[in-house]
Amino acid sequence: MTRLVIGRYPTPVERLEGSLFVKRDDRTNATYGGNKVRKLEYLLAEARARGARRLLTLGAVGSNQVVALGHFGRAMGFEVEAVLVPQPWSEKAERNARTALALGVRAIAAPSWSAAPAYVAWRLAFRRGIYFVPLGGSSALGSLGFVDAAEELVQQVREGRLPVPRVVVVPVGSGGTAAGLAVGFERAGLPTRVIGAATSPPSMALDLSARRLALLVGRRVGLSRRASLRAAGRITIESRWIGEGYGVATPEGERAIAEAERLSSALASPLVLDPVYTAKGLACALAWSRRRPGDVVLYWHTLSAVSLPAGDPEAPLPVPIARLLRRT
Ligand SMILES: *Cc1c(COP(=O)(O)O)cnc(C)c1O
Numbered sequence: 384m385t386r387l388v389i390g391r392y393p394t395p396v397e398r399l400e401g402s403l404f405v406k407r408d409d410r411t412n413a414t415y416g417g418n419k420v421r422k423l424e425y426l427l428a429e430a431r432a433r434g435a436r437r438l439l440t441l442g443a444v445g446s447n448q449v450v451a452l453g454h455f456g457r458a459m460g461f462e463v464e465a466v467l468v469p470q471p472w473s474e475k476a477e478r479n480a481r482t483a484l485a486l487g488v489r490a491i492a493a494p495s496w497s498a499a500p501a502y503v504a505w506r507l508a509f510r511r512g513i514y515f516v517p518l519g520g521s522s523a524l525g526s527l528g529f530v531d532a533a534e535e536l537v538q539q540v541r542e543g544r545l546p547v548p549r550v551v552v553v554p555v556g557s558g559g560t561a562a563g564l565a566v567g568f569e570r571a572g573l574p575t576r577v578i579g580a581a582t583s584p585p586s587m588a589l590d591l592s593a594r595r596l597a598l599l600v601g602r603r604v605g606l607s608r609r610a611s612l613r614a615a616g617r618i619t620i621e622s623r624w625i626g627e628g629y630g631v632a633t634p635e636g637e638r639a640i641a642e643a644e645r646l647s648s649a650l651a652s653p654l655v656l657d658p659v660y661t662a663k664g665l666a667c668a669l670a671w672s673r674r675r676p677g678d679v680v681l682y683w684h685t686l687s688a689v690s691l692p693a694g695d696p697e698a699p700l701p702v703p704i705a706r707l708l709r710r711t
Contacts, residue, residue: 384527385428389455390420393535396544399646402679403672404545405654406536409688417687418560419451421528422520427459429524435514439506441466441499443630444492444707445476445659446483447687448519453486454691461514464489466502470630472708475657480704481693492703521559523599529560530604533567536681540573548575548681552671554664555579558593560685561618566600569614575681579620580667582660583629586622593618624663631711636662639669654684661686 390411399405411420430438438456442449444467456463465488470476484490493502507513517525540547551568553560561579568575581589594615601611626633640656643665647653656662661684668682699705 384425384524385432386424387428387431389424389427390416393539395651396536396539396681397650398545399649399682401672402546402677403668404548404679404681406681406683408532409655409684409686410652414689415451415454415687415691416689417447417451418685419448419520420455421532422525422559423451423455425524425527426516426520426522427455430461430514431459433514434512435461436512437462437464437510437514438516439464439466439503439510439513440516441468441503441518443468443470443476444704445470445473445479445630447479449483449488450479450486450691452516452520453483453488457486462489463487464491464506466491466493466499466506467704467707468493468496468499469707469709472710473630473632473658475659476630477708478690478693480700480708481696482691484700484704485692485694490701490704492707517557519557519559521557521562521596523596523603526559526563526596526600527603529563530567530570530600533564533571537567537571537573545681546679547573549678550576550578550671551681551683552578552580552664552668553683554660554685555581555589555593555620556583556660558589558596560683561593562596562600564683565597565617566604566606566611566614568617569601569610570604570606575617577618578667578671579618580624580664581620581622582625582663584622584625586620586625590618590620593620621667624667626663630659632658633663633666635666639663639666642669652688655686655688657686
């Protein structure tokens with residue numbers, strides 16, 4: 384499988400407190416990091432190999448994946464289009480929407496998640512030379528980036544940077560991060576389980592799609608069907624961190640943000656969280672490590688540490704896009 388290396392690896396592992404460690408995928412790339420970088424290394428390589436000129440994706444209006452695709456896709460000379468759906472307003476969501484527009488992403492507003500597939504199908508039917516990047520970049524191909532990431536972690540364990548983790552905790556949007564890691568740990572023979580903090584309901588759907596992806600990714604990297612099933616079985620999705628829904632902050636998440644600020648003093652660079660994913664993910668990791676002190680827990684940090692320019696913050700957003708940022 385061809386891979387275009389966009390990131391700088393390995394990303395650091397640091398100790399947060401006691402036997403709780405953090406994997407700094409916020410620093411996968413100096414201009415825009417986070418977990419989407421690893422997926423795009425495979426997806427953009429395939430788009431280029433197929434001779435595509437345009438990329439099409441979909442996501443919430445404040446999607447990090449749309450920003451990442453806009454940034455790296457445009458830099459490689461692709462046109463980038465995104466079907467966007469509503470999400471609750473937050474500073475971060477508005478900033479991401481502005482950033483995507485500033486990057487030259489052509490945004491198509493869809494009224495709901497249930498309407499989005501029809502918008503995507505319509506663009507795919509009428510455009511030529513277009514490559515589709517699924518939600519969160521989580522195809523089996525995109526998830527291969529996290530099989531590599533698991534291998535990278537195994538190497539860091541070998542070098543003594545951390546003990547073998549009992550669990551890796553990661554926030555879950557579309558499941559590709561969790562699925563790739565589970566397959567990587569299975570292949571390396573590590574006992575590590577993957578705990579996913581669901582960020583949108585229903586968590587059962589996330590559970591099924593993450594496990595299905597693990598099965599597909601396992602087969603793709605040459606694992607037997609049994610081993611692929613074992614990889615899928617390593618994933619547990621927890622529903623209790625979702626709160627009222629996707630993009631809605633929770634009290635546990637707010638506490639995790641405050642904890643991250645406190646714990647950052649011991650780190651080389653501060654751990655900055657967002658309310659949509661990483662606050663919920665760290666809340667889950669803190670609960671795991673405090674419930675069973677001594678168990679090695681690795682929190683996988685997925686949010687970019689750096690932001691891209693978002694243009695003039697006072698300029699009005701195009702009305703169809705502004706409407707997608709729902710004020711609650
Ligand atoms: C996209 C994203 C996730 C979710 O990753 P999936 O592989 O889609 O489950 C988690 N955290 C952040 C910051 C993200 O942008």
